Amino acid sequence: MNRPLVIGNWKMNLDFVEAVHLTQQLSVLLKNQPSAHTDAVVAPPFVDLRSVASVLESERSSVALAAQHVSAHESGAHTGEVSLAMLTRLGVAWVLVGHSERRAHYAMSDDVVAATLRTVVRGAVNAVLCVGEDEAVRDASEHESYVAAQLASALAGLEEKSRALVTVAYEPIWAIGTGRSASAAQISEMTLAIRRELSALGFADTRVLYGGSVTSDNAATTLLDGGVDGFLVGGASLKADSFTAIIRVCDDCYAVSANRR
Numbered sequence: 001m002n003r004p005l006v007i008g009n010w011k012m013n014l015d016f017v018e019a020v021h022l023t024q025q026l027s028v029l030l031k032n033q034p035s036a037h038t039d040a041v042v043a044p045p046f047v048d049l050r051s052v053a054s055v056l057e058s059e060r061s062s063v064a065l066a067a068q069h070v071s072a073h074e075s076g077a078h079t080g081e082v083s084l085a086m087l088t089r090l091g092v093a094w095v096l097v098g099h100s101e102r103r104a105h106y107a108m109s110d111d112v113v114a115a116t117l118r119t120v121v122r123g124a125v126n127a128v129l130c131v132g133e134d135e136a137v138r139d140a141s142e143h144e145s146y147v148a149a150q151l152a153s154a155l156a157g158l159e160e161k162s163r164a165l166v167t168v169a170y171e172p173i174w175a176i177g178t179g180r181s182a183s184a185a186q187i188s189e190m191t192l193a194i195r196r197e198l199s200a201l202g203f204a205d206t207r208v209l210y211g212g213s214v215t216s217d218n219a220a221t222t223l224l225d226g227g228v229d230g231f232l233v234g235g236a237s238l239k240a241d242s243f244t245a246i247i248r249v250c251d252d253c254y255a256v257s258a259n260r261r
């Protein structure tokens with residue numbers, strides 16, 4: 001089992017005051033009961049990043065900072081966009097790339113996903129490549145080939161030195177925000193297919209996360225039976241206790257599996 005990674009995607013929730021409050025609560029909970037084995041990351045909205053970074057720094061928190069998106073371009077006439085240099089200046093160490101909500105609602109094509117991923121890793125920042133099928137693709141039993149194509153399109157030809165900066169998050173669209181997480185068997189099938197494709201592309205060591213209605217109740221089964229390396233959490237990351245509960249599940253599962261080795 002790889003060292004677990006849990007990322008909280010706050011999406012378009014929490015203004016900067018609320019974000020500060022949540023970050024303080026998270027810092028206190030994780031200070032009282034530090035996570036020994038799990039990397040924790042939060043991805044607030046752009047306008048909260050500065051405030052969240054300040055709290056994490058002043059609390060000397062081990063939680064790292066992510067952005068939910070970035071422009072593929074370096075600078076210039078891109079009204080409404082944010083560049084990677086602006087993010088790294090704020091201490092952002094991770095960026096989500098190609099979340100299904102950006103692909104579906106903001107016309108983020110496979111080509112733009114690939115270009116954005118390159119921008120991120122070129123800046124020595126960790127990229128979380130999000131992939132996943134919608135219900136129609138799954139009903140047609142094309143989910144494996146669909147996700148394999150998403151991976152190949154984003155990762156093929158990426159320089160070898162950048163590969164360690166890539167993490168993959170499998171998020172079936174039908175499981176996002178629905179309370180209907182994919183089953184451990186479905187996740188395990190997809191994790192295997194994703195790892196197979198990743199190996200073929202030269203990414204054998206890449207961590208694979210699952211996202212889609214993850215809670216502390218389904219986290220252990222998903223981690224152990226689904227064979228993932230952690231989670232990309234939406235709704236349950238908006239409360240300090242539910243997010244830290246997921247981190248603890250990962251910590252406990254990792255400790256148990258390390259003892260078995």
Ligand code: 13P
Pocket residue numbers: 009099171175176177178179211212213214232233234235236
């Ligand atoms: P939920 O955990 O709310 O289903 O969201 C998953 C997600 O999209 C994380 O990026």
